[in-house]
Amino acid sequence: MSKDNAVTVKNVYKNYGETEALSDMSLDFPRGELTSLLGPSGCGKTTLLKIIAGLLPATSGEVIVNGQIVKEPGPDRAFVFQDFALLPWASVIRNVAFGLELRGVVKSERESIAQKYIGDVGLKGFENSFPHELSGGMRQRVGLARALSVDAQVLLMDEPFSAVDEQTRRKFQEDLLNLVKNENKTFIFVTHSIEEAVYVSDQIALLLPRPSRVSEIIRPTSFKNKDVDSIRRDSEYLDIVDRIWKSLRTYVK
Amino acid sequence: MKHRPLFLKIISAVILFGAWEIGGRSGVSFAFPPFSESMVAFWSLIIEGTMFKAYAETLKPLVVGIIISGLLGITLGIWIGLSDKFDWFISPIFIVMQAAPLAALIPLLIMAYGIGLTSKVFVVCIMAMPVIVLNTSAAVKNTPTNIKEMAKAFQGKDIDVIFKIILPASSPIIFAGLRLGVSAGFIGAILAELKITPTGVGDIISYSRSIADYPSMYAAIFSIILLAVLFLNILEKMENFLFKGNNQGYVSE
Amino acid sequence: MKLFGYRLPAMSSLILWGLLWEVFGRLEVTYFIPSLSAIFDTFLEIAPTKVFIKAVSETAYAFLAGTFYAVVIGVPTGILMGKNRIIDELLLPWVNMFLSAPLTALVPVLMVLFGFGMKSIIIITTLFAIWIIILNTRAGVMQINRSLVDMARSFGAKPIDAFFKIYFWAALPEILGGVRIGFIRAVKGVIIGQLLISIVGFGALFELYSSNFLMKHFWAVIIVLFAMAFTISEILAFFERKVAYYASKRG
Structure with a gap:
């Protein structure tokens, strides 16, 4: 470890x-x-948080x-x-x-x-x-x-x-x-917003x-030390958002 | 366990009636017969047909009173709900009636209308009307604005708004008001028979009390409470069935 | 309603009704409805009399004792039902039943068991009030915001703290709502009890006035009763509104 x-x-x-x-x-x-727990509804993220609590x-x-x-x-x-x-x-x-x-x-x-x-x-x-x-x-x-x-x-x-x-x-x-x-x-931060998770997290x-x-x-690296205004324009930020959406979309009805 | 609620209901009935039986047998009071004796009396009242004759008499003022207060009450309620002026003028009467012990008017009704059916119908009406009127008017007033606006946006006429929007939207609460009215009407009908003239079930109660036939008295009281509760339960079931998904979930009392 | 741009107070039409009554009474259309002013004069006349004061105090005593028992027994029972599923399932059918049952029918039983006096009237008053108090308290306890409970636990609240600092207050609006309706019912119960056991309080007065056809006396008592009932209900409604936001943010 x-x-x-x-x-x-x-x-x-x-x-x-x-x-x-x-x-x-x-x-x-x-x-x-800051670690985000991100996922579609029913993935147990709030349950996990309450167990930790x-x-x-x-x-x-x-x-x-x-x-x-x-x-x-x-x-x-x-x-x-x-x-x-x-x-x-x-x-x-x-x-x-x-x-x-x-x-x-x-x-x-x-x-x-x-x-x-x-x-x-x-x-x-x-x-x-x-x-x-x-x-x-x-x-x-x-x-x-x-x-x-x-x-x-x-x-x-x-x-x-x-x-x-x-x-x-x-x-x-x-x-x-x-x-x-x-x-x-x-x-430990539970969210269902992809953008929010990528924006605030050290680890998703x-x-x-x-x-x-x-x-x-996922651990974002390149934009972590940038100031708050430029994060949303960072190409790694956009890539991660895209990647997460691609793996989640089949679970969203 | 699948039948748990039913099972517990039976258990709690057994406990209550068991306590009644034990209380009666242990001779708490000479006027407190055990459950079994009361049920025997109940059965014989049914076999002899006394019970049916009595209820034919008791239900007369109740049915007539409820029909009158239902028709009049709902009409008044809708009018109050639609017109500010009428609301201002009429509502306070029913608000006061709702809070007031209207039973106090019974001696007056006896003086004015004698001891016949008219007085009894009147008693049922004054007990049942306020809750019917107030529920109806509240329901009409509280029809969600958005669906009224929707109807107007699609060029619905006023009459359409009343009959196609307001009335269907308020019908669950109007019906619930009617149910509460029936509940109050039962009190009125019994009060009338106990206070004005003993007829019907009131007669069985008064007569058996006067000859100290307590099992019959308990049986008669048991029967009227049972009848009222069963009937009100049926009304409630009907309500849930009729207005599934259209329940605004408030009833004022 | 508005008149000449003024908003008329909600209950102000009662003044108009009072005037109509006065006119109707003065026209002497029927013996049963004397004018309001005559009734008022009669009221001033009987108010200081011993019989009247006795009736008022006896009724007040029965009412207060009846509602006291209803609250003291009803609120804890409701809380217990809200917190314990077995107790809830055992009691709920009966509470629901007695809530809608015509309890007036029980008066003859009470008379033979507890006599023709105060005791029976107090019991009938309690019986009228208690069920709705139980049911509302139970509802209040059951619909406490789940996350308030979690919040208390996450800060390590002791059960007693959780109860007195959270559950009680969160359920208070419902409890007060139940108490208000319970008190209104108790007023009705106390009067029905006195009417049927007509040797105590206002029951005796009604008997006296109606058998002697003293219409003004009769109406004076009725109006006093109605006014008292309405006042009690409005005072409780006022408190209920004051704490209504305690229950805010309920999902």
Whole structure:
């Protein structure tokens, strides 16, 4: 093993009764990098993410995070939800601090931590707003700030941008690239958008359904150090997008 | 297990009726006969034909009342739903009626219309009407704008919009309102027989109570609840069958 | 509706109805409908009397006791049903049945079992209110956003925290909705109970007024009752709207 992996998935199976959702899945997630799980619906990408999170038990096989076998959710992982999962009755600051609240951090301390991350995600001034007063994009920023504030080493993101509009989404993707660069965290990112996966990832795991398996692992190289504006014009970027679409198209009905 | 729901239903029925039987046998109260005795009484009331004669009497005001409140209520409801002015003028009456204990009007009805069928029909009507009117008007008002606009975009006339769009779209809720009306009507019919004059099933209940024939009293009460629940269940099944895929899923009470 | 560019408040037509009633009453068309002002005068006359205050307090007591039991038993039962499948499957058929069953028919049973008094009225009030409270609480608990539950787990929430910080609040709009409808039903139950067991509260008053053909007295009581019922329902609806957004973002 040449690289240091923050998360390792080893021979994981997941069955729901008769149906096999995941079958002999093995995958490494290098530390400090962003890995996308990309594939058509039904390929088990969210199932895999939830198994890594400890929200779902695997039928067999194991997930190792920092040398520890995952049995349940733990402080080393934080989850960002597709539908944000904010508490509608709590203000932004309480939502952001909620992970810390559940861990028993005292109020003044958790609020000052939350305050910092609210600023980081660009929501300064909205501390006392409520989720229903925010736009979808701002809500997901709250969800992101909540995940960052518990300072987990691994961030699990389940299609975090699919419920926001296209322009907000692009801004998010740029912000995410900076986040990966600046925070020394490992990101696992589930998406069904090919362009998004290629744009944000250090490594793309292409999953295919029936039976669910890792069909390919792609590591973009040439555009990784370019600035955000030129990525989408890079020829390697375009080639990878094309290549992925060609292997996926037969699975799309 | 395939028959699990049915199995559990039977179990829970056995528990409840078993508790009734044990409670009755252990002599909690002289006025609490065991389940088996009540069922024997139930059976003999059926064999003697008393039950059928009683229901012929009891269902008369119910059927007449429901037909009147159905026709009048749906017409009023549609009118309210279509006209702002009429809505402003009439709706508050039914909103107050909906929240009010209309049973309090029974002594007045007896004074005004005597103790005959008219009073009883009236009781059924005042109980059943509000929910029918309010459901109908809510359904008409809440017809999705997009399909109304669709009809107008294809040059549909107002009358077409009412008969081809609004009415079909609101029929599930109108029907559900009718079902709730029948449910309220049952309360009215029983109330009428217990409060105004004991006829039909109300007579069996009152008479057997006065001669302390408690098994017959329980049997009569059991029968009316059973009849109401069965009938309402059939209506609900019909509703699900008739309006598959056209259910807006709200019913106001 | 708009009049001269003004938006008329929703329930304002009741004033118009009141005026129509007044005119109709003054025309003395029928003995049964006295004018509204005469009814109001009668109300002022009977309001301070002992019988009236006794009726109001007895009704209020039966109502409060009945709804208290309905909430205290109904909400936990609903939560239990929402969280435990076996309990749910065992109880749900009965809850559904009693929700739509004509419970009025049970009054004679209650009378022979619990006597012709307050106890029976309280029980009938509880029986009218409880089923919808159970059912709504259950629905509220069951449709809690799945990802809120996952969120709590992913941050390692203890069951007790998850319950008091998430489940209860997320289900609150439905619970309050059930409580509101339950209270409306309880008002009806308390009156039906008193009508059939007519020696307590307003039941006794109705009996007294109608047997003596005191129409103004009778209407005064009716209007007070209706106004109280409507007020209770509106107050609860107000609270329900206040917490409606707690349930927002539900798939």
